[in-house]
Amino acid sequence: MKEYYENKVAAVTGGASGIGLALAEAMLAMGARAVTIADINEDNLNKHTSRLGKQYPGRVQGVKTNVMDEASVKAMVDAVAVFGGGRIDFLFNNAGLGLDGAFEKQGNDQWEKAFAINFYSVVYGVRAALPYMKAQKSGHIANTASGIAYVHFPYQSMYAATKTAVLGLTDSLRFEYSDDGIRFSTVIPGTVATAIWGDMEPPKGALTPAESAAGILQGAAENKRVIFVTEDDRRGSLSMALGAYVPAFEEQMEAYLLGVARARKSGNFSAI
Secondary structure, three states, X not given: OXXXXXXXXXXXEOOOOHHHHHHXXXXXXXXXXXXXXXXXXXXXXXXXXXXXXXXXXXXXXEEEOOOOOHHHHHHXXXXXXXXXXXXXXXXXXXXXXXXXXOHHHOOHHHHXXXXXXXXXHHHHHHHHHHHXXXXXXXXXXXXXXXXXXXXXXXXXXXXXHHHHHHHHXXXXXXXHOHHHOEEXXXXXXXXXXXXXXXXXXXXXXXXXXXXXXXXXXXXXXXXOOEEEOOHHHHHHHHHHHHHOOOXXXXXXXXXXXXXXXXXXXXXXXXXX
């Protein structure tokens, strides 16, 4: 796996915390020569860019980026290319929000923000990176979705919709740009103990960001179409797919998700 990242140029959105930061650190440790951390949180960005810059002199830069703004994303990608001597080998569109709540209480402004952060940020990143990757006839773009793209949990309709859109977009682009030498992968990172949980306690057995990042980087090196970091997510996606054809699986998933809906309706939003 090290050879896939050694001497390469990479960028990670949402890179100043959680999985994104773990991805950046792991690629630097494997010898990536130019890694850009993109994040809107300037304090975290400066802290970790400074820390990693001391450990890996001249190999890391931080770029403040608002992924909801296409011009900001393009400026970041252009800065990646300048820092990398005209190349971009990897773009990890990792920035996103975990979203939950009752559908009836969510207005259009909330839906627009959800798609801006979780979906359009991916569109903007891909659009900005493609000219560089097409010119060099190589590159890999990994877009972070979620297991909810397969198992559509109740009281998370915005999260399910945005992450399912990421999955569909990435699958389509994988084949559209294959002959240009550009790889696309959808990342299903598993249940990870990050700030995405807010005030809630992460579920027991949640992965660390470093564990998730290791699985993501391994899957990308193997050019997986969908990178399932955990077997739980892989099995969940398979059960939903089989449910369309096998009544027993359909009944099982219907009963499971109905139970989750009832638990969350009663106030237990940690039910999974």
